[in-house]
Amino acid sequence: xxxxxxxxxxxxxxxxxxxxxxxxxxxxxxxxxxxxxxxxxxxxxxxxxxxxxxxxxxxxxxxxxxxxxxxxxxxxxxxxxxxxxxxxxxxxxxxxxxxxxxxxxxxxxxxxxxxxxxxxxxxxxxxxxxxxxxxxxxxxxxxxxxxxxxxxxxxxxxxxxxxxxxxxxxxxxxxxxxxxxxxxxxxxxxxxxxxxxxxxxxxxxxxxxxxxxxxxxxxxxxxxxxxxxxxxxxxxxxxxxxxxxxxxxxxxxxxxxxxxxxxxxxxxxxxxxxxxxxxxxxxxxxxxxxxxxxxxxxxxxxxxxxxxxxxxxxxxxxxxxxxxxxxxxxxxxxxxxxxxxxxxxxxxxxxxxxxxxxxxxxxxxxxxxxxxxxxxxxxxxxxxxxxxxxxxxxxxxxxxxxxxxxxxxxxxxxxxxxxxxxxxxxxxxxxxxxxxxxxxxxxxxxxxxxxxxxxxxxxxxxxxx
Numbered sequence: 232x233x234x235x236x237x238x239x240x241x242x243x244x245x246x247x248x249x250x251x252x253x254x255x256x257x258x259x260x261x262x263x264x265x266x267x268x269x270x271x272x273x274x275x276x277x278x279x280x281x282x283x284x285x286x287x288x289x290x291x292x293x294x295x296x297x298x299x300x301x302x303x304x305x306x307x308x309x310x311x312x313x314x315x316x317x318x319x320x321x322x323x324x325x326x327x328x329x330x331x332x333x334x335x336x337x338x339x340x341x342x343x344x345x346x347x348x349x350x351x352x353x354x355x356x357x358x359x360x361x362x363x364x365x366x367x368x369x370x371x372x373x374x375x376x377x378x379x380x381x382x383x384x385x386x387x388x389x390x391x392x393x394x395x396x397x398x399x400x401x402x403x404x405x406x407x408x409x410x411x412x413x414x415x416x417x418x419x420x421x422x423x424x425x426x427x428x429x430x431x432x433x434x435x436x437x438x439x440x441x442x443x444x445x446x447x448x449x450x451x452x453x454x455x456x457x458x459x460x461x462x463x464x465x466x467x468x469x470x471x472x473x474x475x476x477x478x479x480x481x482x483x484x485x486x487x488x489x490x491x492x493x494x495x496x497x498x499x500x501x502x503x504x505x506x507x508x509x510x511x512x513x514x515x516x517x518x519x520x521x522x523x524x525x526x527x528x529x530x531x532x533x534x535x536x537x538x539x540x541x542x543x544x545x546x547x548x549x550x551x552x553x554x555x556x557x558x559x560x561x562x563x564x565x566x567x568x569x570x571x572x573x574x575x576x577x578x579x580x581x582x583x584x585x586x587x588x589x590x591x592x593x594x595x596x597x598x599x600x601x602x603x604x605x606x607x608x609x610x611x612x613x614x615x616x617x618x619x620x621x622x623x624x625x626x627x628x629x630x631x632x633x634x635x636x637x638x639x640x641x642x643x644x645x646x647x648x649x650x651x652x653x654x655x656x657x658x659x660x661x662x663x664x665x666x667x668x669x670x671x672x673x674x675x676x677x678x679x680x681x682x683x684x685x686x687x688x689x690x691x692x693x694x695x696x
Contacts, residue, residue, distance in 0.1 A: 274663065289659045290379040296654055298646045300562050302387040303369035304380075378655050382665075385651030386672045392569055392647065393634040393676060399573035400633060401626075404580025409610070411585045422581065430578035435639055437575055442567035442643040452554050462548055462555060468566045469548035472559040479542035485531035493528040564645035568637070576633045583625045587618035620688070627684040634676050648672050 244250045278285055372384045410422035429437070446465065449456065455464040462469040548558035561569070591614050599609040641650040648669050656665040 278663075283660055285661075285663065287664055289661050289664070290382070291377050292659070294376055294378050294381040294655070295374055295658070296381070297374045298372055298381065298384050298651060299644070300388065300565060300646055301372035301384045302391060303371050304383060304387060306370050378659060381651050381655060382648065382668055385646060385648035388645070388651075389634075389637055389647040389672060390676065392565070392572065392637045392640065392645075395569055396572040396576065396633045396637065397630045397680075399569070400576035400580050400629070403573060404577035405584050407577060407581035408584025408588070411581065412588060426578045426581050429574060430582075434571065434575050434636055435642060438567060438571040438639055438643055441571050442563065446563045446567055452550060455550075455555075460547070465563065466554060466560075467563050468561040469555045470559050470561070471545040471547045472557075473543050474546050476540075476542045476544060481535050481539055482532060482542050485535040489528045489531040492531070493525070496523060496527055562645075564640065564643050567643055568640045568645045568647075572633055572636060575636075576629055579629050579632075580626065583622050583629065584618075587622035588614050590621045591617045623684055623688040627681060630680050630684070631677050634680065635673060638673075 275285075372380055407422045407425060410418050411426070413419045413422075449463060449465040452464050452466060455462045455469075460471050546557045548555040548560070550556075588610075595613055595617065596609060599613040600606075604612065637647055638649040640647045641653065644650070652665050652669045656662055659665070
């Protein structure tokens with residue numbers, strides 16, 4: 232504010248800082264809107280000149296092309312889908328309400344009521360799954376399906392690679408990062424060599440190496456390489472696959488009943504003790520150090536298991552004719568892409584884990600060892616919980632990079648969303664709509680990962696306070 236305003240004299244608008252700031256913002260907004268309008272008008276004129284009709288009506292046309300690896304998509308009837316959405320939205324609403332109440336400083340009684348509501352929602356969701364299992368089916372894509380179904384298969388393949396890649400990179404990167412801090416000289420040097428070599432070679436080069444030089448040079452099915460329960464050859468990686476037997480419904484019902492009994496016992500004990508701590512806290516929680524709660528939770532399942540037997544068995548791949556039958560087969564494209572993403576991202580995750588552990592003050596480790604904790608328990612109970620607050624933000628960045636790097640699968644013919652979308656674009660000519668769908672898929676995955684990691688980080692910060 233100019234000095235004249237302090238004396239009560241009006242000042243010129245061009246000298247008022249607030250007016251000038253507002254004018255600058257309006258000017259920038261006008262420039263942005265003008266640029267957007269210009270691009271939209273130019274795009275519309277080009278489409279009209281070439282006779283291309285805009286819109287998403289083409290998604291209902293027949294695709295006419297096959298997808299080499301089509302992930303089966305679930306098909307739900309209206310009633311099951313509606314019930315699942317209602318219960319899921321109820322659970323999300325309870326979680327959001329609990330988080331908001333905690334931020335405002337909720338008492339233990341209200342917090343436990345939120346926990347009870349969330350538990351009821353989860354039990355209802357399990358009940359819906361059990362009741363509606365017969366209405367759930369999976370549909371495999373064929374060339375006679377529509378463009379929309381083809382893009383859905385590509386999005387499902389991208390989601391599958393992203394989720395499995397993030398899990399694998401976290402496990403492998405964590406092990407390598409801890410190994411770099413090992414007192415074993417050889418183990419630490421091997422981990423350091425892995426990190427320095429892998430993260431300094433472009434990912435596309437590594438994917439080409441694994442696909443063409445490694446998997447392409449493997450022997451045929453009759454000379455397959457046995458890797459324990461897995462089998463590897465030039466047609467892919469074959470793994471055992473779990474299959475549910477008919478008594479699985481009784482096991483799910485028993486599990487739901489056990490959790491409900493344990494929850495009722497817990498809240499009754501909490502009321503008897505006149506204190507209601509959070510679910511993750513101590514005190515009379517899920518047993519308060521006693522075995523009543525765990526026994527109530529697993530007792531019905533154990534009885535059902537003893538009476539009906541296990542509902543789960545494994546289907547193992549067996550050589551039959553010219554190829555393997557049974558189990559689950561990972562194609563060479565999926566094996567190369569998933570393996571390359573995991574190995575590449577794990578090198579960066581390892582450095583994040585190592586730096587996070589080193590960020591914990593040395594006195595924490597020394598105090599834990601002085602109390603008699605072993606090195607493993609010190610790492611598990613003292614170092615890693617404190618290192619997580621440092622590790623989560625860069626880990627989020629690596630998960631996002633892995634998700635977006637899955638688009639490189641187009642270089643080795645893996646049918647993810649970019650590969651399928653490119654085929655749809657070439658056949659339909661709807662470039663803007665197809666590219667917009669691909670961008671929306673990656674945007675949705677990235678925002679979902681960011682939201683989950685931000686929530687996890689906020690939970691950790693709240694637990695520390």
